[in-house]
Structure formats: structure tokens, C-alpha cells
Amino acid sequence: MPAQFLLNLFIAFLWMVLQDEDELKITTFFSGFLVGIGIIFLMHRFFGTQFYLRRLISIIKLFFIFISELAASSVLISKQILSPKLKIKPGIFTYKTKLRGDWEITTLAMLLTLTPGSVVMEVNPEGDMFYIHAMDLEKSKADVLRSIGKFEKAIMEVTR
Amino acid sequence: METLIIILIGILTAVATYLILSRNIIRVILGTAVFSHAVHLLILTMGGLKKGSVPLLKEADAPYTDALPQALILTAIVISFAVTAFILVLAYRAYQDLGSDDLHALRGTNDE
Amino acid sequence: MNTSQIIELGAALLILLGSIMSVISAFGIIRLPDVYTRSHAATKSSTLAVLLSLSGAFVYFWVHEGFISVRLLLGIVFVFLTAPVAGHLITRAAYRSKVKLTDNSSDDALKEVLFPEDK
Amino acid sequence: MNNIIVLPLILPIMVGVLLVFLRPYIRLQRIISLLTMIGVACISVYILNRIQTEGIMRLDFGGWKPPFGILFVADSFSALLVLTASVVTAICLIYAFSSIGERHERMFFYPFILFLVAGVNGSFLTGDLFNLFVCFEVMLLASYVLVTLGGEKAQLRESIKYVVINILSSWFFLVALAYLYGTVGTLNMAHISERVAEAGQGPLLTTVSILFLIVFSLKAGLLLFFWLPGSYSAPPTVIAALFGALLTKVGIYALFRTFTLIFYHEPSITHNLIGIMAGITLIVGCMGAVAYKDVRQIASYNVVIAVGFMLIGLAVGTQTSLEGSIYYIIHDMIAKAMLFLLVGTMIVLTGVTKFDQMSGLIRNYPLFSWMFFVVTCSLAGIPPLSGFVGKVLVGQGAIENGSYVLVALAFISSVVVLYSLLRIFLNSIFGETIISPEDELPLKKGLLIPIVLLGIGTISLGLEAEVLSSYVSDAANTLFNPSIYIDAVLSGNK
Amino acid sequence: MFSVNFAIIFPFIIAALVPFLYRRIKFVHIGWFVMLVPITLFILLARLIPSVASGKTFFHTYNWIPSLDINFTTYLDGLSMIFGLLITGVGSLVILYSIFYLSTKESLQHFYSYLLLFMGAMLGVVFSDNLMVLYVFWELTSVSSFLLIAFWNHRKASRQGAQKAMLITVSGGVAMLVGFIMLHTMTGTFSVREIVLSIRDFTDHTLFLPTMILVLLGAFTKSAQFPFHIWLPDAMEAPTPVSAYLHSATMVKAGIYLVARFTPVFGGDQVWFWSVSVIGMMTMFWGSFNAVRQPDLKALLAYSTISQLGLIMSLLGLGSIALNIGYSADSIIYTQATFAALFHLINHSTFKGALFMVVGIVDHELGTRDIRRLGGLFTLMPFTFTIAVIGGLSMAGLPPFNGFLSKEMFFAATVQISNADVFSLQTFGVIFPIVAWIASIFTFVYCLIFIIKTFLGPAQPEKLDKPIHEAPVGMLISPLILCAFVVGIFFFPDLLGKYILQPSMASVYPTFGDPKELTPSIYAWHGFNAELMMTIGVIVIGALLYNQLKKWKPVYGLFSQKYTFNMLYNSMLSSTEKGSTIVTKGYMTGFLRDYLVYIFVFFIVTVGGFLFYSGAFSIDISTDASIRVYEAILVGVMAVAAVAMLFAKSRITATLLNGVLGYSIAIFFVIFRAPDLALTQLVVESVTTALFLLCFYFLPEWKRETSSSKTKLTNAIVSIGVGVVVMLVAFSVLNYEKFETISRYFENAYELAGGANIVNAILGDFRGFDTMLEVVVLFIAGLGIFTMIKLRAKKEDADIEN
Amino acid sequence: MVEKILLTALALFAFSIAIALYRIIKGPSMPDRTVALDMIGVNLISSIAVISIVLKTKAFLEAILILGILAFISTIAISKYVERGVIVEHKSDN
Amino acid sequence: MRINDVILRTVTKIVVFIILTFGVYLFLSGHNTPGGGFIGGLVLASAFVLLYLSSDIESVQKSLPLDFKMVAAFGVLLATSTGFGSLLLGVPFLSQTFAYFDLPIFGKTELTTVTIFEAGVALAVVGVVVTIILSISEDE
Ligand code: NA
């Protein structure tokens, strides 16, 4: 994978030189780098390894999953708040995660917490059990569990 | 605006005065904190409010708002921070050794 | 109305949306029954609100002054990074300092782990 | 280049910080701090003499011309006070060597003392009103630390009051500065003076000046001295001595400076108010001085009395009375340091605090006891000790001005001072010896020498008053004619 | 040429050397060396008598503080010569006497140091021309007297006596000092001679009368005049040589000297005449009246001294009338009073000195001074008895002793004054001879008591600890010499008159031409005139009263002990002390809250009061910047948060509310275009909140304020007052538009200081000095906090001193 | 138009702050107040962003980030205080 | 159940670096935009505060073995000695100079003695704030 990166740099440099400008500009270099990314993405199979920016893509993917979840559940919460009568039954439930390691756990916990309807209250000392507070246990537990599944998958794509 | 802020300063001052007259040391310290809020606003107001743009030369055009009071307040903020830190620690050290946070109990035994 | 003005208007509307979200979540912390549910409102809806308004500002400065504010971007990232941690810590602290859940809470999986003696 | 006039402030600060790095080397700390204070004293002598030949010295920090930058202005008044403060501190340091103990010394005692002096000297020298506030804070913070240093119960108890009241007075100071800036729009004292004169002071500026009066009165212990007796009797002897000698003087200096340089247009209001306050201060100070048996309390109320006395000179406001006050301030710095060292040492030697519990110290510690007698006479203004000249001149000025009530109070107060100290002398120093030779604590030379040095100071200052007279009269002249100061600051940029 | 300045300094130098000499010289009484000082000075002075008698004066100046017109100027004239001779002459005799009186076990080095100190100071008083220097020495006499009275300071009575003497004489001295300063204010000089020359121009000055009274206060306290006489009996705690020297012959006469010296200044004034003569008369009467009832010989002599001082004082008062009338043939007659005063001054020193020494001998040899234990000593103590008789009869005013002469002149003066036709003396003048006569009767009585009860009658050896025996020769020499003078002056008074008194009359009446005219010839016999009749009356009635003493002594019981001046003095001191304690502890409550209330109230009253009183208050909201909705809401938030702090039930709520305030202020800093401030405020507020939380760990949760509702109401009123005053002044300041601020200058920050951020340029450059010190402040606080936490009081240390 | 929208938004943010203040005063529990304080911080961030637009200045953008940082730190501190009383520990349990 | 601070610690690891970078930025840019020694120092200090909050004194001290008192003292010394330099040069105390340089990487750069002064300020602020917090926290 370092080879891919070096190549990308080379492409960017080349791009810059090819522009034949009066002075060396960072912006030119940057655009060359973007061009290089495109080229290498197309050609990465020739290296026999994965595309070196795959993680970036996964991150972006994770981000979008998250944004959509956030928006959806925000609407939900707003409705609940603004409904003339509060009809919620909050509660705490547990979830045992497949994820391991500080970074994975933290990321999942944060995503869970950010999506409305759930807050991670505790992580057990072993780091594999979440205690989650749900805004409306009966209705949103299913939602939350679905989201968790999506998040876990997306996270593992990034980290593993 | 100036009138409003000055009234606010008056309220803050009155509150601070009431707090500083308390028996509890923490209330007294909070009183000093509110006092400094009030005076920082006062310095700014006395220097004239909203009379110009942000005092950054490259950022905006003249006329600029009076920068000198701002510099003075900055100094005052830092000093009052130092003093607050000191008196807080003093308060708890006094509590540790004298066993009270009530200034009535910290009256002191003048002789006779 | 040229394009940049339209975009500016869009940015302003984004901000307005953010402020409305903010008020809603503010209502949330009044209406909702306990600290745990309130923290839902606070950590999420207001995160979204700040996200919206900062994005609006970012767009505005980009369009209006051609200025890409790294600070605003950083601010957005920062809010994202910290808001959930804050929510997590507050609710944990609340529970550990024995702040009660609202009466109509249905389930409490933590109670047996943290305060088995209260059962 | 007048850079030399910043040294009385910057030298103690830098050395103080350096000493933090030298924390384990106590002997080295002692030597360096003493040398610093001696150095500052020498520098101020040099400054004082240069002022006589070249006029007021001024240093524009960063080269920014007044009124835009901050500046130090050294006139004879400031330089005299800086000199006295440095000398007294140097002597007190010697006392500290044998009294304060390693625990304190290891806990940055010397840096704090140096910072205190730096703040005091800075307050004397600065020509900028906001900078005066900052210098006050340097001094105050150092004093907060020193008053609690050691953490005795009484210290903690009294220091809370001391700190809170000083925070309040700093707050008033800022409020006053805000008002002043809102009216005259400047911070340089000479420039303020010019603008106030241009506006003819007027009711609003007079109102603001009263606020300044409150601020500095709190510092000086003029009428609003409630913090003083407690906080001066709680800390270790040497710290109390430095407080007694230096702290109130800074407030007094500020009162003199502001009400001669800036707010001198409405003396019928401001100076009369000062006079009333000084009069009441004298009365209640006198009452306090005879109300207690605790020797430190007595000493503290003597500080209050002296404050009232010195301020009479300002209230009267003639050149003679100003001159008298200046003499008296210098005298009081030396004599009060001496008094506090003496009473503190008495307490250490006897283990009790009230004069009726002590007796016959003169048999055990004759020289020490005579020093007490000297300071008693000196503070009572008995000639030819140092208090005399100031007393006469203040009286003379007040009589010339027709302020007879103040004259009466001032002179009666010196009898009360005599009485209050004579009570200690007769009961503790004289009388049956109750300390048997085997119980007698040795009086270390290190404790006696500084006291004797101060004693020599007060005697020689009285006998050799002429040495000071040209400086003092120049100082009074500058105070009496504000244009001298203003011209030196605002015209002829060097 | 011998300088008088040297005469003054010389004793001081020796006084300083005595302690060192004392350590070196063990084999012989140090007094012998000390005695050389007054002897030398006496001889030096005596050599000048002829020149002074011929009208010459000596004047010498050493600069001391020339810029303040305070110089060490001495002036030797007739008046000062009398005193100089007395001081050195009696001084020599007293030291001689003391050599035998004080054993070498006493701390002689102190004794003689003090004595020399006194001698120098006393010489300084009488020779100084500069009033300030005179005052210096005046106070030094008080100080040295204090030290001598407290010589046996382990005795409580000694200490109390010393304190009383010092307080009264120093107070008088202070009053006199003020008088001197006033004189300077009037005349522009501190020189007595110059004042005498120029005083005529100032007699109408408003300060003239106060000055006179203040100077008299100094004189009266020093000379133990009624009602300030109370210190003198207590001063008898001093060793007897001291009593003989200071408290009869010299120091107490400093007041007399002062009055004599200032007679040419104030003497023409009616007030001067009345106060000096009446106070003198009262003192004379009161002293003699009280002397009679004293069982202690020394106390008897003390009251007798008071009485005699009164006599001299009144004579000076009577004599001053001549100055009012002016120099004329008629007025010469009144100067005789002054002449008598000076004459009696010398006589008194001789016989009273001798009498004190007698008492000293009795006390020293027999161990008591109580006449109830004494009697019949004359057989075993013949020399002492002789001295006592000579001195006592002289005091009683009998021939052939000098007291007779001056007493007669005194009577003559009182009779003359009653015939004067100024100051309504025709009506009131008769009081003088009457009082003089009555007082003289009592004087006669106590003289008899002194002689008879001590030396005659039955001896009471059983009441004495020691056998009755004559004193050693050494102790008798001095009183015998004095007795020689007592007798000698009676026989050769004109010698004294010509050489000593005549030049001093010139000092008192400088405008009266040739002093020879003022110097009468003194005769023992001048026919049967009024004064002789009076003297005979005194003897007859006095003898009768003595005889019937037991019958009328209960009269003294009428003067209750409660209402004596001594009691008044004591109760004044103790009630001052008590009152002060009550008042001081009344307001110095130790409660921080009270102190703060005082300060706030003072602020409200002075600043707020003056704001309205002067009409400085003004308000104008028309120039205000506009208010936006969000600004208004934020102001509301701050106001509510602040007020809510008052009602917060827990400290952390209040802390959070304070945080809200801090953050809101930051947003106002944003609104008011202060980015640096906003940043700083935000960080500082957060760190402060964190500090609060850190410290809360060590502090308990706060309790409800349990103050009374009255306290709370006061607090509320004060708080609102402070808020309102701050606000109103702020409005007025805002409306004050006279000056442009200086900060336009900083807008060139980029050119001047290379910074585009003006605030930062101010902080880092224009006002970098503030910033530097601010860092120091922060550093001190940090270091101080570290120290406060790490350096704790040792548990075992007592809570007295570090 | 844009300005009016922005000022409205500002008023709404300020209104949210006022509501949060009510929660701080009312409580009842400390975590409630913490939540509200956090909320005030977040609204202040938004407000500063909007004010920057209104004043047409970038001078306050630093303040936004700082406020984010500080709100976070304050929340941690208060939570720890509520939870343990100690906010800085000597030595961690684990 | 023991508290598991994993989330806090993990996030802090990132956040602290953001804050530190930002602090340095604020300190350096203060001459032209908001910031400067004080604010920079305060922000840096808050980074340390965050470290102590999320972890504990002992472990922070292990990876950051600084005596913050000395840091503060050094800062004060630095700030005052820029003033002292002017004494040696014979210009008024605390005279600051500035100049523009063309530096290889940074381009046209302004270098001022104020920067040294402000560095001293920043160090002092960091040192003092951390000293205060540590002193209190270490108290028993
Ligand atoms: Na303060």
C-alpha cells in the first residue's frame, strides 16, 4: 500500500510539472493528487492489493449512514417532544457487541449516542457490553438494534 | 443598548454585593466573581459600545471600536482569575484547619 | 438575485432550521420527564442544530467572501466528536449519583449491576 | 536613557523568579535576595541624586511616548519611598534569616518578599493609573501569600478577611478606572491631570475622585482600616513588620499622588473629606491602641494612627504640610518595621502575646529593651528622633492653613501613641524579672542586629534630617506644583 | 572661647561613655568621675559671670537642619546664667551626695547616664535660643526624668510614677510645641530673641492667645502647677538625689524658666497676667495645704515644692504687669515681683536641696521616711538636725535665712499689686495678699512638722529597723554646702543681686532700659511695713495651728479621696481605656460582613451622596446604540441567572449559574466586537469553574444562611444601594462627552508595532509592561497556591507565633 | 432578507438559552443542570457563528472552536464531580 | 461495576491534539488575528486539564514528566528578559522590534521580539494553571 501512495505523489508531482506554471503551487499539486487517486483507483487491482484509500471510502460511507440515521431519528424525537401528550416509555437495555478494541468500541458508542433515541450509559469493564438508554424502549429498541447492526458493519469495514 | 447594559451592571453589582455579605465563604467567593463580571462589562461600556468595527486592522475598516478598554479588561480578567484561584484554595485550607466555612465562626478571638 | 445570493439565502435558511431545532430540543429539556430523556434531546437535537448553523456559516463565508474556514470545519468535527461523549458521561454520572429514572420507565438493566443492594 | 528607574521593580522580580530555580540552596537564596535589596537601595540613591541635578526622570516603556504607552516617572517623592522601602526590606531580610525557618525558606519565602517589594516599588514609580492597579495586584498577591505563609489558624482566619476586602478594593479601583476612562479617555496620570484641569474637574469628576479616595483609603487604612489589625497580627513577625512598614504606605502614596497631581481643583470637597477621614482615623486609631493588651494589636493600631497623621498633611495641602508628611512617611516606614520586629520578638521570647503577661525583659535583654524605648520615643515624635521633623512640619502646615482641629488631633494622638507604647514598655520591659536565667531564650544576634540597625536609622534620620531636607523639599515642591510633573511627562520627549 | 553648645553636648558624650567606663573602672565609685562634669561646667560658667553681669550676652550657632530654620543656637544671658549655675552647681552637689547614697550594687552606670542625660538636656533647655531645639531638650528632660523615676523599675509604684510624670509633662510639652509652631507661623522665626523683638506686631493675631495658652500649658505641666501637680508626689519614687536635683532644684523649674523667658513675649497681655498669677497662687495654696497632711517626709517635701513653685510662678505673673503698663517710673515697682521670683528661685533650690538630702539621709540610715515612726533624732543625728533646721526655717521664711528675704519680697509684691489700677485689680487684687498669707501659714506649719516631728520629741527606736546614727561625712557635705548658701545669701544678698539677678532682669524686661534700675537693694530689715506684719501673723497663727493640729486635721477628711485630682487622672485613664475597648470591640467585630457593610455604606454615602448633592447626575439615552431582540433576551438571561444565584440551594448550582454569567459575558464581548476578550473570558470562566469543582471536594455543601431577617434586610438595602450608585454614576459618565480617547493612536498598530490585532499590539507592545506584570501576578498566585497547600502549620506548634 | 432571517435565528438561539437557564435554575438534579449548561454552550456556538455573519467578520471563528472545547471540558469536569466528587484523580483504579 | 472510561479516553486522545495544535496556532497568530500568548497559553493549559480529567495524575506525569512550576518560572523569566535585553541594547525597557524575512518554507514571515515575549507569557500561563490544578488535586 505505501507503493500506491508513493505513486500517487509521483502523479501529482508530474501533474504539477506538466502545468508549466511560473511557480510551484500547492493547489496544482493538490489537483494532481486528486487525478492520481482516480488513476490508481482504476488500476489498483494491478498491485494485487486493496485500494489504499479504501478506508477513506469506508469512512465516508459510515458518515453518510450516520447522517441519515441522525436525521431520521431527529425527526422522530422532535415529533415526540412536540406531540401534545408525551407517550414514551424509556428504559435501559443491554447490547453485547462483536467489536473489540478501544477505537471500535468508542466509535460505535459515539454513533449510537448521537443517533437520537439511544444513549450509551455504561460500558462494562471488559468492554464488550453496552448499557443503552432508549427514549422509547418499546418502539425504538428495534430501530436502535437495526442501526447498531449497520454501524458495526460499517465500522468493521473501516478498521479491519 | 448602553442603558440596558448599565442596568445589567447594576443588577450584577447588587447581586455580587449581597453574595459577598454572606456568611458562607463560597458565596463570598462567588460574589467576588460576579463583581468582576460586572466591572468588566462596565469598563467596556464606559469605553463606548458598538462604535466601530472589530479592532483587527486587516479584517475590517475604520473606524474601529475602542481597543484600549479591551486590553484593560483582558488584564483584569487574568488578574481576577489569579485572585479567585487563590482565595478558593485559601477557603478550603481554612476549612481544613479551622473546621468551618462559616465566616461567623471565623470571627477570630481578639484578646480579652 | 444571483447564484451567490441564492446560496446565501440557503445558508441563512439552514441556520434558521438549526435555530428551530435548537428551540425544539430546548422544549425537550423542559417537557421530557427525566434527565436521561432530556439528555437525548440535548445531545442529539442540539448537535444537529449546531451542525446546521455551522454549516450555514461555512457556506456563507465560502460564497460571500471566498473563504474556506478550517476553523468552522474543525468546529463541526469537534462538536461531533465531543457531544456524544458528553451525553454518555452525563447520563452515566446521573445514574451513578442515583438520579431516578422516570416512573413510567419500562426496563432498567443497569440496576442489578450497579446497585444490586437496592433491589 | 533612563532604564535605570525600572530596576527597582524588575530586579526583584527577575531575581525572585531565579530563586525559584535555586529552591534547595537556602544560603544562596539568602545572600542573593539580600544583595538584590541592597542593590536596589544603591540604585535608588543614584536615582534620587540624579533627579536633583537633572529633574524628574521618566522611562517610556517600549519607547512609546506618553500618553500612549506606560511609563515610569521617578520624582524625589517616589525615589525617596523606593529607597526607604528597599532599605527596610533589606533589614527585614536579615531578621528573616534567623527567624523564619527553613520550612518557609524552602517554600519560596524570599521570592515572595521580592515580589512584594517589586509591587511596592512599581506602585511608587508608575506614571500610569492602570499600571498602578497592576502593580498593586503584584503587591497584593504577594501579600496574600505572605499573610497565609505557614498556614497557622489565625493566619488562615484573618487572611480571608484581608483578601476579600482587598478584592473589593481592587474592584472599586477598576470601577473608578472605568469611570475615569469614560470621562477623560486616558490613563497616563499627567495626561489625566491635564484633562481634568481643562475640564475644571467639575462635579462628576469630583464624584469619581471620591471613588478613588475610597480605593486608596482602603489600601492606606484611612478610616476604612478594618482589615488591618487582624491581618497585621497574624503572620510571622518579619512579614508583619514588612506589612506595617510598606503596605499602607503604598495607599498613602497613591492618595498623595492622585490628590496633588490630578484632583486638586476642589479641595473644599476632597481635601476636606480627607481631613475628616484622617481626623476620625486618628480618634479611633487612638482608641484601638489603648483598647488592647495584645502587643501586636497595639502595634497595628499604631499603624492606623500614623495613617491618620500622614493624611493630615495631604488634607491641609500646603507645601509645608506635604513636606512634613513625606518626612513622616519615611520615618514611619523605619519605625513601624522596628516596632513590629520588636513586639514580634517579644512574643517569641516570652511565648505570650499580652503585655501584662510579660515582665522585666530589660534584665534579660537590655539592648533589645532599649531599642523598644527608642522606638517608643520615635513614634511619639519625641525629638531628636525621626518622627519629630515630620510632626513639626505637618503641624506647621496645618496651623498656617488654619486647620486647628486637625492640629489638635494630630498632636494629641502622639501623646496616645506614647501612652500605648509606654504601657508595653513599663509592663513588659520594666518590672520584676519573671524569666529565670535557665528559662531565658537566647536572643539571636540575627534578630537583634536588624532591630538595632533600624534603631540607628530612626536616630540618625532625626539627627541628620538635613541630609534629607533638600530631597524632601524637592519632593514636596513637585507635589505642590503639579505642572512640574506634567511638564516632565508630557513635554520634551527624551 | 568656651562655647555654650559644648556645655550642652559634653554631658551627653560622657553619658554615652559611662556604661563603658563603668565596666572598666571597678575599684572606685563611678560617681567621682561623673562629678567632674558639672564641676567643670560650673567653673566654666562661673568664669563668665562678670561679663554677663556687665550686660554681655553670648550667642553661638551650629547648623542642624538649616533648611527648616532649626539650628542649634545657644544664647547665654542673665536668665540662662542663673539656671546654668543652678544646674551645674546643684548637680555637682547631688552627685557628690549620691556617691554615698547609692551603693555600688545598684546599676550605677544607668543612674549616672540618665543623670548626665538630664543635665545636658536641662542645660539645653535653658541655653537654647531656637524654640525647636529648646523643645528637643525639653522632651529629653521628661525622658530622662522618666528613666530616673523608674530607676527601681521592679517596683510597681516607680513605674506608675514614671508613667504619670512622663505622660503629663510630655503632653504639656506637646502643647508647648504647638505653641512654638504657632509662634513660628506668626513671626516666621524660631529664635526667641527675634520673637521678642518682633512680637509687638502680632499681639492682635488670632493665634496670639492660643499660642500663649499652649506655651503656658507646657510650663505649668513641667512646673507641676495646679491641677497638673499630681505627677510630682508620685515622682518621689525616684532615688532621693534625683528628687533633690530634678524634682525640686532644676527640672521643675524649667516651667518657671519658660514663663520668665516668655514674659517679654506675652507679658503685656491681661490673660497672661491672670493665668500665671492665679494659677501660681492656687498652686501655692493647694500645695502647702496638702503638705501638712503628709506622713511621708518626701511627700511632704513634694507638696512643699509644688507650693513653692506656685509662689515663684505667681510672682512672675505679678511682675508681668509692668510690661502691660510699659516702661515708666511707676511700673518699675511691679518689676520687683519678678526680681523676687528669681531671687526665691535660687533660695528655694538651696534650702529645698538641703532638705531633700536630709530626708535622704534619714531614709538611708533609718530605713523609713514616715514621720509617725520618727522623732527625737536630734541627739543622735546632730548634723542632720542642724541642716534640717536651717533649711526648714528658711523655707518657713524666718531670718536669718535667705527664705526670709524672698518671702518678704513676695508679700510686698502682693500688696503692691492689690493697689494697681489695671485689669480691675482694685477690685480683685486683694485676693493676692490674702491667699499668699494663708498659704504661708500652712507653709510655716509643715516646716514645723518637718523639723519637730522628725527630730524633736520622743525617739521611737522600736519602730525602726536600724539603730539611730549619724550619716557618714560624705553625705553631709553637700547639704552643708547648701546650708552655707542659705545663710550666706541672707547676709550678702546684694552680691547675688548685682551679679546674678540684675542681668537676668534685663532678660525679662529687655525694653526697660538700664537693668540697674530694676535691681533693688535687698535688706533684711525695712521697718514695720505690711510684709513684716504679715510675716509675724504667719508665725503666730502658724504656731497656733501647729499646736492645735490634732483638732483641725479632720478638715482634710472633707476632701474625699474620690475627688482628688489624682483620682480624676486615674479614672480618666481607666475610663478612656474601658471606653476605647468598648467602642473598638463594638465595631471591630471580627465579622467580615460587618467590615464590608461599613465600606459599602461609606461608598453609598460619599459617592452616591455627592453625586446628587453636586448635581453631577445626568442621563441621556438618546445616543444609545439600538437593542436587538437576542441582545435583550441575553441581558434577561444574565439578570435572571445572577438573581437566581442568590436563591440557589446548592453551591454547584450557584457555580453553574456563575458559569452561565461568564459565558454570557463572552457573547457580549462578541457582540461588542472584542474577539480577544471573548476567547479569554471563555477559557478563564471554564478553568475557574473547574477550580471551583476541584475545591468543592474539600468543602462542605453550603447551608441555608441563618442570619436574622434584620441582617438580611440590611444586606439587601446595602446591595441595592451599591448597585444603584454604580449604575447612576455610569449613566452620568456615559453622558460626559468632553474628551476624545487616546486610543485612536493605536489604530496605527500595524505601522507602529507590526501587529494587525490592535488589542494584541496593545497587550504585547504598547502596554506590554502591564502584561509582563500580569504574568507575574499569575505566577505569584500559582506559586502561592502551591505553597499554601504544601506548607502547613506543624501540629505541635503553639498558635502564637509562626 | 438574509439579515432578518439571521436575526430571527439569533433570537431563537437566545430563547433556547433562556429555556436552558430555566432548567439550570430548576434542576432538580445536578445532571439536569449539566445537560442544560451543555446546551447553553452549544447554542452559544451557533450564536457566535451567526453573529459573525451579521457583523461580517471572521474574528470570532476561533471562539467557536474554543467554546466547543471548553463546553466539552466543563461537561467532563462536572460529570466527574457529580459521579465521584473528585475531578482529577491521583491514580486511576484500573 | 467499575467505571470504564474507554470512550472518554479514546476521544481525548484525538481531542487533546486538536486543542494543542489550536493553542499553538492561537499563540502564533495573535499578532494579526485574535489570540496571543495569554489565550494560546490558556488553551494549551486546558489541553492539559483535559488530560488530567480524562486520565489521572500519575499516568500523565509518567508520559509528561514536567515540573510545571519551573515551566511557569521559565516563562516569567523569558517574558521579563526580553525587557531586560533592551537594557543591554540601550533602548527603553521592553522595546519590541519587528521585521519581515523571506524564509524558505514559510514565505514572507514577520518575526518580532514580541513573539518571544508572548512565548514567555504562554509558558507562564500554562505552568501556572497546571500547577494550580495539580497542587489542589494532589492535596489529601
Ligand atoms: Na485584589
Ligand code: NA
Ligand atoms: Na463618556
